[in-house]
Amino acid sequence: MRWHYRLSGRWIASGWLQLWLAVCALTLLVVGSAGNQTSAAGDKEKLTIYRGARLYVEYACVKCHEEGGRGRSVPPVPGLSLSSSEFKRSFPKGDPHFEDALLSVIKNGSILEGQGIASMPAWNGIIPEQDIRAIVAYIHADLPDLGIPPLPARTGEQVYEAFACIKCHGPLGVGGVKNVEAGPENQTIPGLGGPAFRKKFDNIDKVRQIVEQGKHAERGKAGVVFMPSWGRIGSPDQLDKVVGYIYR
Numbered sequence: 001m002r003w004h005y006r007l008s009g010r011w012i013a014s015g016w017l018q019l020w021l022a023v024c025a026l027t028l029l030v031v032g033s034a035g036n037q038t039s040a041a042g043d044k045e046k047l048t049i050y051r052g053a054r055l056y057v058e059y060a061c062v063k064c065h066e067e068g069g070r071g072r073s074v075p076p077v078p079g080l081s082l083s084s085s086e087f088k089r090s091f092p093k094g095d096p097h098f099e100d101a102l103l104s105v106i107k108n109g110s111i112l113e114g115q116g117i118a119s120m121p122a123w124n125g126i127i128p129e130q131d132i133r134a135i136v137a138y139i140h141a142d143l144p145d146l147g148i149p150p151l152p153a154r155t156g157e158q159v160y161e162a163f164a165c166i167k168c169h170g171p172l173g174v175g176g177v178k179n180v181e182a183g184p185e186n187q188t189i190p191g192l193g194g195p196a197f198r199k200k201f202d203n204i205d206k207v208r209q210i211v212e213q214g215k216h217a218e219r220g221k222a223g224v225v226f227m228p229s230w231g232r233i234g235s236p237d238q239l240d241k242v243v244g245y246i247y248r
C-alpha cells in the first residue's frame with residue numbers, strides 16, 4: 001500500500017481516468033465495428049428474405065399455401081408457419097438439416113393421391129437453386145408480411161402468370177423448359193399450342209381436365225417435374241379463363 005502514498009491524489013485521478021477513457025474508446029471501437037459487420041450481414045439476410053417473399057408469390061406457392069403460409073383445408077395443403085405443430089414436427093427449426101430438408105421437398109415435390117386433391121409440385125430445374133434458398137430463408141423467418149401485392153388474376157393471361165404456368169410452359173405456352181430428370185421423351189415441358197397440341201386435344205374439355213387433375217408421366221421418379229392439379233386451387237372462372245387463353 002506504500003506506493004499509493006507516493007502518488008499524488010491528482011495523478012491517481014487523471015491516470016486512472018485516462019486508462020478508463022482509453023478502455024472505453026477501444027470498447028466502443030470494437031463494438032462499433034462488430035456492429036457494422038453484423039448490420040451488413042443483417043441487411044443481406046433481410047434482402048434475401050424479401051426476395052424469397054417475392055418468389056413465393058411469383059411461383060404460386062401462395063396460391064396453395066396461402067399468405068403467411070396459413071395453409072388451407074380444401075383441398076388440403078399444409079401450413080408452412082413455424083408455429084403450426086404439423087410443420088414443426090416435420091421441420092424442427094433448430095434442426096441442422098432444416099434448410100436442406102425444405103430444399104429437397106421444394107425440388108422433388110410430394111404427391112398426394114385422390115380426386116380433386118392438390119400435390120406439391122416438383123420445381124427441380126424450374127426454380128434456380130439460389131432462389132429456392134431465398135424461399136427457404138423466407139420460410140425460416142416465418143413468412144412475415146412484407147407488403148408484396150398478389151399478382152392480378154382476372155384475365156386468362158394473368159391467370160397463366162399468377163398460377164406459374166408460365167414458369168414451366170414458357171411465355172405464350174411455347175414450352176421448351178427443361179425437365180432435367182425426366183426420361184428422353186419428356187425432357188422438355190410441352191408447349192401448349194401448335195398442330196401437335198391441337199391433334200392431342202381435339203376439344204377444350206380435355207385441356208380443362210388436365211389443368212384440373214394434373215398429369216405425371218413418370219410417377220415415382222424423384223426430381224421429375226410434373227403437371228400439378230389446379231382444380232379447386234383456382235376458381236372455376238379462373239380455370240375457364242386460363243384454358244380459354246391456351247386454347248384460342
Ligand code: HEC
Pocket residue numbers: 056059060061062063064065076077078079080086087090102105106110111112118119120121123135228229230233
Ligand atoms: C398446387 C398446389 C401447391 C403449390 C403451387 C405449392 N405447394 Fe407446397 N405443398 C402442396 C401440398 C398439397 C403439400 C403436401 C404434400 C404432402 O403432404 O405429401 C405441399 C407441401 C409443401 C412443403 C412440405 C410441408 C410439410 O409440412 O410437409 C413445403 C415446404 C412446401 N410445400 C413449399 C412450397 C413452396 C416453397 C412452393 C412454391 C415454390 C409450393 N410449396 C408450391 C401444394 C402446393
Ligand code: HEC
Pocket residue numbers: 121122123126159160163164165166167168169179189190191192197200207210211215216217218225226227228230242243246
Ligand atoms: C411445375 C411445373 C408446371 C406448372 C406450374 C404447370 N405445368 Fe402444365 N405441365 C407440366 C408438365 C411437366 C406437363 C407434362 C405432363 C406429362 O405429360 O406427364 C404439363 C402438362 C400440361 C398440359 C398438357 C399438355 C400436353 O401436351 O399433354 C396442359 C394443358 C398444361 N400443362 C397446362 C398448364 C396450365 C394452364 C398451368 C397453370 C395453371 C400449368 N400447366 C402449370 C408442368 C407444369
